[in-house]
Amino acid sequence: xxxxRKNLTNEQLxxxxxxxxxxxxxxxxMLILIRQGKVSKxxxxxxxxxxxxxxxxxxxxxxxILPMHRNLGVFTTREIPLHRLFSQWQGKxxxxxxxxxxxxxxxxxxxxxxxxxSHLGPQLGVADGIALAxxxxxxxxxxxxxTGEGATSEGDFHEALNIASVWELPVLFVIENNGYxxxxxxxxxxxxxxxxxKGIGYGMESHVVDGNNILEVFNLISELKASIQENPRPxxxxxxxxxMRGHEEASGTKYVPQELMDMWAEKDPVENxxxxxxxxxxxxxxADEAFRAAIKKEIDTDWAKVQEEPEIQASLxxxxxxxxxxxxxxxxxxxxxxxNIRVVDAISNSLRQSMERHDNLVIMGQDIAExxxxxxxxxxxxxxxxxxxxxxxxxxxxAVVSAGMGLSINGHKAVVEMQFADFVSTxxxxxxxxxxxxxxxxxxxxxxxxxMPCGGGTQxxxxxxxxxxxxxxxxxxxxxxxxxxxxxxxxxxxxxxxDPNPVMxxxxxxxxxxxxxxxxxxxxxxxxxxxAMIKEGEDVTIISFGAGVHWAxxxxxxxxxxxxxxIDLRTLQPxxxxxxxxxxxxxxxxxxxxxDSLFGxxxxxxxxxxxxxxxxxxxxxxxxxxxxxxxxxxxxxLEDQYLPKVRFETELKELLAY
Numbered sequence: 001x002x003x004x005r006k007n008l009t010n011e012q013l014x015x016x017x018x019x020x021x022x023x024x025x026x027x028x029x030m031l032i033l034i035r036q037g038k039v040s041k042x043x044x045x046x047x048x049x050x051x052x053x054x055x056x057x058x059x060x061x062x063x064x065i066l067p068m069h070r071n072l073g074v075f076t077t078r079e080i081p082l083h084r085l086f087s088q089w090q091g092k093x094x095x096x097x098x099x100x101x102x103x104x105x106x107x108x109x110x111x112x113x114x115x116x117x118s119h120l121g122p123q124l125g126v127a128d129g130i131a132l133a134x135x136x137x138x139x140x141x142x143x144x145x146x147t148g149e150g151a152t153s154e155g156d157f158h159e160a161l162n163i164a165s166v167w168e169l170p171v172l173f174v175i176e177n178n179g180y181x182x183x184x185x186x187x188x189x190x191x192x193x194x195x196x197x198k199g200i201g202y203g204m205e206s207h208v209v210d211g212n213n214i215l216e217v218f219n220l221i222s223e224l225k226a227s228i229q230e231n232p233r234p235x236x237x238x239x240x241x242x243x244m245r246g247h248e249e250a251s252g253t254k255y256v257p258q259e260l261m262d263m264w265a266e267k268d269p270v271e272n273x274x275x276x277x278x279x280x281x282x283x284x285x286x287a288d289e290a291f292r293a294a295i296k297k298e299i300d301t302d303w304a305k306v307q308e309e310p311e312i313q314a315s316l317x318x319x320x321x322x323x324x325x326x327x328x329x330x331x332x333x334x335x336x337x338x339x340n341i342r343v344v345d346a347i348s349n350s351l352r353q354s355m356e357r358h359d360n361l362v363i364m365g366q367d368i369a370e371x372x373x374x375x376x377x378x379x380x381x382x383x384x385x386x387x388x389x390x391x392x393x394x395x396x397x398x399a400v401v402s403a404g405m406g407l408s409i410n411g412h413k414a415v416v417e418m419q420f421a422d423f424v425s426t427x428x429x430x431x432x433x434x435x436x437x438x439x440x441x442x443x444x445x446x447x448x449x450x451x452m453p454c455g456g457g458t459q460x461x462x463x464x465x466x467x468x469x470x471x472x473x474x475x476x477x478x479x480x481x482x483x484x485x486x487x488x489x490x491x492x493x494x495x496x497x498x499d500p501n502p503v504m505x506x507x508x509x510x511x512x513x514x515x516x517x518x519x520x521x522x523x524x525x526x527x528x529x530x531x532a533m534i535k536e537g538e539d540v541t542i543i544s545f546g547a548g549v550h551w552a553x554x555x556x557x558x559x560x561x562x563x564x565x566x567i568d569l570r571t572l573q574p575x576x577x578x579x580x581x582x583x584x585x586x587x588x589x590x591x592x593x594x595x596d597s598l599f600g601x602x603x604x605x606x607x608x609x610x611x612x613x614x615x616x617x618x619x620x621x622x623x624x625x626x627x628x629x630x631x632x633x634x635x636x637x638l639e640d641q642y643l644p645k646v647r648f649e650t651e652l653k654e655l656l657a658y
Contacts, residue, residue, distance in 0.1 A: 050213060366417070543603075
């Protein structure tokens with residue numbers, strides 16, 4: 001192995017060595033503890049340490065790194081106290097996730113490390129968002145994100161590289177090619193000679209690097225960091241290395257040919273670097289022994305400290321209180337000056353005034369810049385706010401959502417527009433597994449609003465007409481808003497943008513230009529979890545949201561003899577149970593109307609909760625009305641049959657006659 005020290009001092013060379021042996025010695029300790037049954041699971045990075053240590057040694061301590069399972073060297077080189085790492089691995093309270101997640105599935109703003117989720121790919125998009133925030137701040141910072149050769153087959157990898165290249169983001173995409181994805185060798189994963197070749201398709205600079213040579217890693221990253229600061233851009237790096245242990249310890253390495261293990265054992269990054277330092281008289285045997293003894297003492301001392309920590313005791317209130325970041329609603333009242341506008345105008349007004357109010361707010365979506373979006377909601381925004389903050393995106397829903405998370409991590413707010421709510425399916429994973437879970441897992445909030453143009457009635461067919469709120473109302477950690485009137489749209493969207501938690505904001509397309517209302521011209525907010533009582537009566541409680549509220553109004557106008565409490569939920573998560581229960585206790589009959597197909601929808605939960613909490617007040621079973629159990633069709637006659645508007649009147653009258 002050829003080591004080139006270039007202009008590195010002896011002290012720098014020895015610092016690299018100490019940083020290199022520390023994760024190795026920790027791993028050797030962990031392997032002993034596993035055999036003793038004191039550690040349950042371990043993902044070994046033995047043989048790959050030079051990559052983590054080399055990259056982390058170059059980056060400034062305030063530059064974000066997004067590591068994976070086998071990057072212990074990132075955490076130790078960032079000088080996280082070992083007892084905190086050990087506490088994390090053992091599920092103790094002094095770790096980073098309060099026992100809610102394991103191993104390296106955590107992040108820490110204190111050390112500017114953003115941990116992975118098991119789905120691997122989304123963290124690449126998160127790196128894009130972090131780097132975008134750095135670029136907007138013009139601070140010259142570089143972001144490094146790790147992935148394995150297996151994850152390069154995931155769509156998120158390609159989406160993240162494409163976005164980074166198009167937006168010229170200062171990201172180092174680090175592929176640790178260790179030969180196997182669990183047991184699947186590279187020749188069963190991809191056909192190109194080098195994964196670095198994938199950079200060509202994205203117009204991206206790329207390099208193939210000896211991942212076992214600490215000096216080659218350090219020197220290249222040093223050069224790239226300096227270059228990227230002058231010329232911001234992404235760089236794809238493929239580090240050739242090898243995993244000397246199993247994917248995790250239980251899986252072993254029996255599937256690896258012995259000659260391959262022997263070849264890579266000779267390329268051990270620690271042993272070869274130590275031999276180089278000794279051969280060049282930079283490291284003496286006595287110094288080596290002293291370094292190792294000091295690290296082993298630190299390991300043993302910190303491990304003993306963790307054994308004295310008590311086991312975590314379950315606390316119901318603490319668990320539930322950490323699902324969302326605490327948010328004190330800021331009530332902003334409005335003046336009496338109003339204008340008669342549509343739903344689409346209310347959305348545009350809210351976004352515009354929020355952009356003025358929050359200079360760290362970035363809006364992202366397909367065609368939203370000069371074109372103004374598919375529904376012209378952001379028309380004129382580029383002229384006022386610039387393309388840095390109003391960003392056209394490639395068709396990369398997953399990576400764009402992840403980038404929103406990255407913006408949030410690095411001090412920004414993000415609004416992501418799904419061109420149609422149906423398209424969120426290709427961004428589903430980062431919403432439900434990243435945005436929704438981050439605060440619960442390691443107290444990192446996701447300050448992201450996902451706008452969802454949804455709903456039928458416009459003959460747009462199966463892929464542009466869904467109202468898919470039920471995908472998200474059952475996911476803890478998300479807030480779900482679904483207004484029906486321009487006044488509510490504006491106030492609730494303002495609140496959604498203020499709220500530091502992830503919000504799914506549903507906007508019914510059929511209401512965009514058909515519903516008008518007097519709306520205050522100035523900025524105001526409406527709290528989540530407060531339903532609106534649209535009408536009041538003694539006969540029945542009607543509960544709905546979105547277009548269903550207008551269908552219910554039409555039905556009541558057509559049947560003036562029916563005196564109903566009509567509740568517009570406005571927000572589905574959180575729900576206003578107080579208003580619902582009070583109305584049920586008054587009218588004693590309830591019908592819940594939703595546009596979504598019936599089974600598994602929110603109407604089912606509302607019905608169940610009413611039955612559980614208000615059963616003695618009911619004079620009839622709770623009635624649910626929804627769309628047919630099919631995809632939404634295109635032809636008007638079929639769509640009219642699918643939607644529940646006509647059936648609602650029949651069901652309402654049957655309930656009243658019960």
